[in-house]
Amino acid sequence: xxxxxxxxxxxxxxxxxxxxxxxxxxxxxxxxxxxxxxxxxxxxxxxxxxxxxxxxxxxxxxxxxxxxxxxxxxxxxxxxxxxxxxxxxxxxxxxxxxxxxxxxxxxxxxxxxxxxxxxxxxxxxxxxxxxxxxxxxxxxxxxxxxxxxxxxxxxxxxxxxxxxxxxxxxxxxxxxxxxxxxxxxxxxxxxxxxxxxxxxxxxxxxxxxxxxxxxxxxxxxxxxxxxxxxxxxxxxxxxxxxxxxxxxxxxxxxxxxxxxxxxxxxxxxxxxxxxxxxxxxxxxxxxxxxxxxxxxxxxxxxxxxxxxxxxxxxxxxxxxxxxxxxxxxxxxxxxxxxxxxxxxxxxxxxxxxxxxxxxxxxxxxxxxxxxxxxxxxxxxxxxxxxxxxxxxxxxxxxxxxxxxxxxxxxxxxxxx
Amino acid sequence: xxxxxxxxxxxxxxxxxxxxxxxxxxxxxxxxxxxxxxxxxxxxxxxxxxxxxxxxxxxxxxxxxxxxxxxxxxxxxxxxxxxxxxxxxxxxxxxxxxxxxxxxxxxxxxxxxxxxxxxxxxxxxxxxxxxxxxxxxxxxxxxxxxxxxxxxxxxxxxxxxxxxxxxxxxxxxxxxxxxxxxxxxxxxxxxxxxxxxxxxxxxxxxxxxxxxxxxxxxxxxxxxxxxxxxxxxxxxxxxxxxxxxxxxxxxxxxxxxxxxxxxxxxxxxxxxxxxxxxxxxxxxxxxxxxxxxxxxxxxxxxxxxxxxxxxxxxxxxxxxxxxxxxxxxxxxxxxxxxxxxxxxxxxxxxxxxxxxxxxxxxxxxxxxxxxxxxxxxxxxxxxxxxxxxxxxxxxxxxxxxxxxxxxxxxxxxxxx
Numbered sequence: 001x002x003x004x005x006x007x008x009x010x011x012x013x014x015x016x017x018x019x020x021x022x023x024x025x026x027x028x029x030x031x032x033x034x035x036x037x038x039x040x041x042x043x044x045x046x047x048x049x050x051x052x053x054x055x056x057x058x059x060x061x062x063x064x065x066x067x068x069x070x071x072x073x074x075x076x077x078x079x080x081x082x083x084x085x086x087x088x089x090x091x092x093x094x095x096x097x098x099x100x101x102x103x104x105x106x107x108x109x110x111x112x113x114x115x116x117x118x119x120x121x122x123x124x125x126x127x128x129x130x131x132x133x134x135x136x137x138x139x140x141x142x143x144x145x146x147x148x149x150x151x152x153x154x155x156x157x158x159x160x161x162x163x164x165x166x167x168x169x170x171x172x173x174x175x176x177x178x179x180x181x182x183x184x185x186x187x188x189x190x191x192x193x194x195x196x197x198x199x200x201x202x203x204x205x206x207x208x209x210x211x212x213x214x215x216x217x218x219x220x221x222x223x224x225x226x227x228x229x230x231x232x233x234x235x236x237x238x239x240x241x242x243x244x245x246x247x248x249x250x251x252x253x254x255x256x257x258x259x260x261x262x263x264x265x266x267x268x269x270x271x272x273x274x275x276x277x278x279x280x281x282x283x284x285x286x287x288x289x290x291x292x293x294x295x296x297x298x299x300x301x302x303x304x305x306x307x308x309x310x311x312x313x314x315x316x317x318x319x320x321x322x323x324x325x326x327x328x329x330x331x332x333x334x335x336x337x338x339x340x341x342x343x344x345x346x347x348x349x350x351x352x353x354x355x356x357x358x359x360x361x362x363x364x365x366x367x368x369x370x371x372x373x374x375x376x377x378x379x380x381x382x383x384x385x386x387x388x389x390x391x392x393x394x395x396x397x398x399x400x401x402x403x404x405x406x407x408x409x410x411x412x413x414x415x416x
Numbered sequence: 417x418x419x420x421x422x423x424x425x426x427x428x429x430x431x432x433x434x435x436x437x438x439x440x441x442x443x444x445x446x447x448x449x450x451x452x453x454x455x456x457x458x459x460x461x462x463x464x465x466x467x468x469x470x471x472x473x474x475x476x477x478x479x480x481x482x483x484x485x486x487x488x489x490x491x492x493x494x495x496x497x498x499x500x501x502x503x504x505x506x507x508x509x510x511x512x513x514x515x516x517x518x519x520x521x522x523x524x525x526x527x528x529x530x531x532x533x534x535x536x537x538x539x540x541x542x543x544x545x546x547x548x549x550x551x552x553x554x555x556x557x558x559x560x561x562x563x564x565x566x567x568x569x570x571x572x573x574x575x576x577x578x579x580x581x582x583x584x585x586x587x588x589x590x591x592x593x594x595x596x597x598x599x600x601x602x603x604x605x606x607x608x609x610x611x612x613x614x615x616x617x618x619x620x621x622x623x624x625x626x627x628x629x630x631x632x633x634x635x636x637x638x639x640x641x642x643x644x645x646x647x648x649x650x651x652x653x654x655x656x657x658x659x660x661x662x663x664x665x666x667x668x669x670x671x672x673x674x675x676x677x678x679x680x681x682x683x684x685x686x687x688x689x690x691x692x693x694x695x696x697x698x699x700x701x702x703x704x705x706x707x708x709x710x711x712x713x714x715x716x717x718x719x720x721x722x723x724x725x726x727x728x729x730x731x732x733x734x735x736x737x738x739x740x741x742x743x744x745x746x747x748x749x750x751x752x753x754x755x756x757x758x759x760x761x762x763x764x765x766x767x768x769x770x771x772x773x774x775x776x777x778x779x780x781x782x783x784x785x786x787x788x789x790x791x792x793x794x795x796x797x798x799x800x801x802x803x804x805x806x807x808x809x810x811x812x813x814x815x816x817x818x819x820x821x822x823x824x825x826x827x828x829x830x831x832x
Contacts, residue, residue: 041613052613056472056632060706060744062611066604067597067746072611074740080721081714081738084829128713130720131832135795136668137553160670162832165663167709181483188482195478195488197457197468199615199631215615215631216472220662220709246636246699247581249666250678252552254576262666283662290476293583293636297544298497304546305496322497324490328476330483379551413500416547416578 022048022121024211026173029094031105031112037171039213040122042073050202051213053124055169058215075122083107083129085164085227090342098363100176101333102168102219103127104340126169126213134161134222138263139270154224154273161270164227168219168337172212180332185210217244217285219337222266224280225273231342233366236277239343240265240350243286243329246293254379255300255410257386261373265350268371272348282337289319290328298322303384303410310381310410312400315388331359338365354393370395384410438464438537440627442589445510447521447528453587455629456538458489466618467629469540471585474631491538499523499545501580501643506758514779516592517749518584518635519543520756542585542629550577550638554679555686570640570689577686580643584635584753588628596748601626633660633701635753638682640696641689647758649782652693655759656681656766659702659745662709670795671716671826673802677789681766684787688764698753705735706744714738719800719826726826728816731804747775754781770809786811800826 028034039052052058064070093104105112106126113123133156140159142148150157178188185207192212193203202209229235242249242265248258262281269279288296303310303318316326334356338346345366349357352372360367372395378386387408390396400408444450455468468474480486509520521528522542529539549572556575558564566573594604601623608628609619618625645651658665658681664674678697685695704712719726719734732742750772754762761782765773768788776783788811794802803824806812816824 039613041611044613047613050613051615052611054708054711056630057703057706057708057711057744058612058615059608059630059632060702060746061741062608063593063597063746064741064744065611066594066599066607067748068599070741070744072607076714076739077737078714079737080718082717084717125710125714128710128717130713130716131829132663132667132716133670133797133827133832134668135670137557141553141557165713167713169708169710177479178482181479183482183484191482191488192475192478195457195468195481196474196631197455197460197463197466198618199467199474201617202614214475215612216475217633218709222667247548250699251548251638251682252550254549254551266667283666286476287473290473292470292473292585293634294541294544294585295470295473295492297546297581297583298492298494298541300546300548301498301500301544302496321493321495323492325477325480325486328473328480328486330476330479332483381549411549413547416549 022046024048026176026210027094027096027099031108034105036109036113036116036121036123037103037106037126037211037213038121038123040124042075042122043120046121048209049211049213050200050206050209051215053126053169053213055213055218056215076124078110078117078125081125081128082110084131085129087129087166087227087340088342090231090339092339092342097176097179098339099336100173100180101170101336102340103171106168106171107166126171127166129164129166132163132165134163135159136161136263136266139267142267148267148270151274155270161224161266164223166221168221170214170216170218172214174210174212177333181330217287219285220283221337221341222269222281222283223278224269225278227341229278230280231344233345236272236275236347237280237343237345238268238272238277238348238350239280239282239346240269241282241284241334241356243284243289246287247296255381255385257373257378257382260377260379261350264373264377268348268350277347280341284329284334286329289326290330291319291323291325295323304413308409309412310384311406312384312387312391312408313402313405315384316392327355329355331355335360335363335365339363352389352394352396354395357395372396381411383408438462440464442592442626443510443512443515447524450521452525452529452532452537452539453519453522453542453627453629454537454539456540458491458538459536462537464625465627465629466616466622466625467631469542469585469629471629471634472631492540494526494533494541497541497544498526500547501545503545503582503643503756504758506647506755508755508758513592513595514755515752516589516596517586517752518756519587522584522587523582542587543582545580545582548579548581550579551575552577552679552682555683558683564683564686565690567690571686577640577682580639582637584637586630586632586634588630590626590628593749597746633703635701636699637753637757638685638697638699639694640685641694643757645694646696647760649761652688652691652763653696653759653761654684654688654693654764654766655696655698655762656685657698657700657750657772659700659705662703663712671797671801673789673794673798676793676795677766680789680793684764684766693763696757700745700750702745705742706746707735707739707741711739720829724825725828726800727822728800728803728807728824729818729821731800732808743771745771747771751776751779751781755779768805768810768812770811773811788812797827799824
């Protein structure tokens with residue numbers, strides 16, 4: 001541990017004397033009026049939020065400090081890290097209640113609060129925007145089959161795809177989160193505290209701090225074509241909002257449609273950008289319906305072993321038995337990132353999810369066509385999930401009957 | 417919120433009267449002597465750890481309770497969720513200091529503590545083991561090219577791969593973690609508390625609680641072939657230990673070798689299992705060197721924009737400027753999962769990382785051959801990372817000279 005580490009434990013449950021210097025006025029029209037989000041641990045007196053930067057990764061920073069490889073007083077050198085493209089400001093940024101789970105000014109802190117940073121205030125970006133080239137085996141196969149054509153701008157010969165991408169850490173404005181979930185801020189704070197077994201007592205002791213940097217996963221946004229076009233209703237926008245599924249997205253597990261539907265989202269986004277439109281894939285870190293992978297694998301076992309086998313008819317019931325809830329992804333917060341990008345209309349939504357669709361419509365975003373996954377892209381063992389979801393309200397031209405539902409049985413455990 | 421929710425806020429910073437009923441004796445030889453890990457929020461009196469189950473996902477459970485869709489008193493119905501295969505017990509489970517970051521009994525709680533669970537104690541698995549079929553475009557291409565042959569057991573016609581997989585949530589035994597990082601338990605607890613801006617005051621107020629369920633990502637293990645063979649030194653074991661990189665693992669970004677090396681690990685694991693051996697891929701949720709994706713994208717921008725372009729010679733420097741540390745993955749804890757699986761020898765390690773290698777050797781695991789990624793699988797823009805790592809000690813037959821290092825320049829930002 002560095003020798004200049006503070007030697008007394010700082011209590012966080014009582015206001016620091018200077019906390020008033022950096023008030024946050026959520027949804028104010030400019031960055032200056034809104035004020036900077038300060039989650040620094042190097043100058044606690046400046047803090048105006050609960051929690052700290054980097055979500056879960058703050059625990060790894062703590063290990064780095066423990067191991068003596070990171071100074072506890074370290075601050076980022078932000079030279080050359082600024083966004084590769086402008087995003088906003090858009091009117092949605094200051095419409096009350098539109099954005100409650102991320103900081104719309106999170107990518108421009110160097111520009112908006114440069115003077116304060118120069119003065120020594122530890123203000124950090126919660127959003128980073130860069131460019132990348134992607135190369136995916138499935139897209140290469142589509143090029144080879146003649147189904148995708150390189151154009152030299154979006155899709156290159158050899159299969160490279162040019163994208164602009166943004167990583168977004170969660171920044172929760174607690175009054176807005178409570179409203180979105182139909183509860184009071186007081187109840188929300190108390191439940192967050194109790195259900196995490198006491199993480200951040202400030203949730204209940206510091207009602208003056210309304211912003212929380214929760215240690216949960218963030219969002220990655222992939223933009224195909226011109227980022228500014230996302231906010232232009234006249235430019236056709238193809239969009240997939242995808243929730244993380246490591247087992248399929250990375251390892252190609254055939255029990256769900258996650259990676260095939262993600263590929264379809266990327267493919268259609270490329271086509272849209274090639275045809276004068278724009279494409280967007282939003283990737284939310286919400287593994288296993290935001291219940292985590294341990295719960296997910298427990299549910300797989302319960303599904304495969306139940307009497308009658310892995311049935312579409314009992315698909316949601318098994319998750320509810322193990323987790324107490326069918327799904328914890330809560331699409332209510334998902335449209336925030338669309339508001340951040342200035343989106344008011346999605347011309348083609350690559351999703352069958354009624355929850356995603358309704359969350360977008362509730363937030364005032366117009367949706368044109370909804371595009372199902374083609375039957376020939378549904379992996380063998382994923383029909384159980386697909387039929388169960390259709391029966392539960394997923395958008396589909398052909399919702400199954402109860403008899404069909406009962407007949408849809410997945411692969412038994414002993415032939416995995 | 418359910419009507420039977422407790423109406424007073426429970427303080428967690430003072431011992432509950434019955435806490436002594438479930439003492440934890442870490443590394444005890446049997447599950448009964450070790451005692452159950454109880455992170456329940458439904459009966460706080462039984463708790464014997466700091467934090468709660470599900471890592472980060474406890475915050476989503478809290479949102480589910482806030483939204484009224486999950487009872488705050490819910491407990492899992494574990495019927496049919498038990499592991500699909502035995503793992504252990506192995507001697508490593510009770511050797512002091514061998515396993516400090518997961519609960520080796522985490523998958524057998526239903527069996528080991530069934531009586532207590534029946535009595536109403538809320539004991540939950542921290543590990544789940546299931547089976548799966550994988551299907552990946554890259555493997556299908558290798559089959560088509562004749563480089564992989566289906567055998568009907570490990571690799572099926574049509575490209576399906578049979579695996580056993582386990583999801584593992586972190587369970588940190590703080591005295592052991594401190595020892596692994598060369599610090600005192602007192603300093604570790606204090607640093608975890610301070611660097612997270614005050615997450616879990618019990619870290620500093622409750623020295624009697626030595627186990628912490630941190631809200632960080634876990635581990636997924638993919639086993640190719642017979643799981644019991646992992647612990648048999650005579651059965652050839654091919655292994656890749658892979659740290660998460662969403663940009664490459666899922667989206668195929670060409671700035672690093674992550675997905676190509678992961679595919680190689682899977683491919684070689686399949687070959688090993690087909691040849692009478694066994695294969696293992698360990699996937700650690702440590703995005704962006706455990707610094708997170710926002711930091712990663714900031715570093716990409718700083719690399720591409722620095723004077724002289726994206727150079728291998730300054731590769732590590734750029735991360736250190738932004739994050740204060742080159743890498744926060746800390747392979748010191750990584751071998752725990754290998755001990756859990758009973759592994760004492762890895763015949764073929766599909767990795768060039770000196771940090772992973774040294775961590776394994778330090779933990780008494782014998783390593784045979786180390787297998788580099790073939791040059792023709794390194795994506796175009798990833799040579800910067802690869803040459804920088806070789807120069808820094810990565811295993812390679814051909815470490816670059818300083819002049820070669822200076823000549824390795826990546827794609828400039830304006831031609832992304």
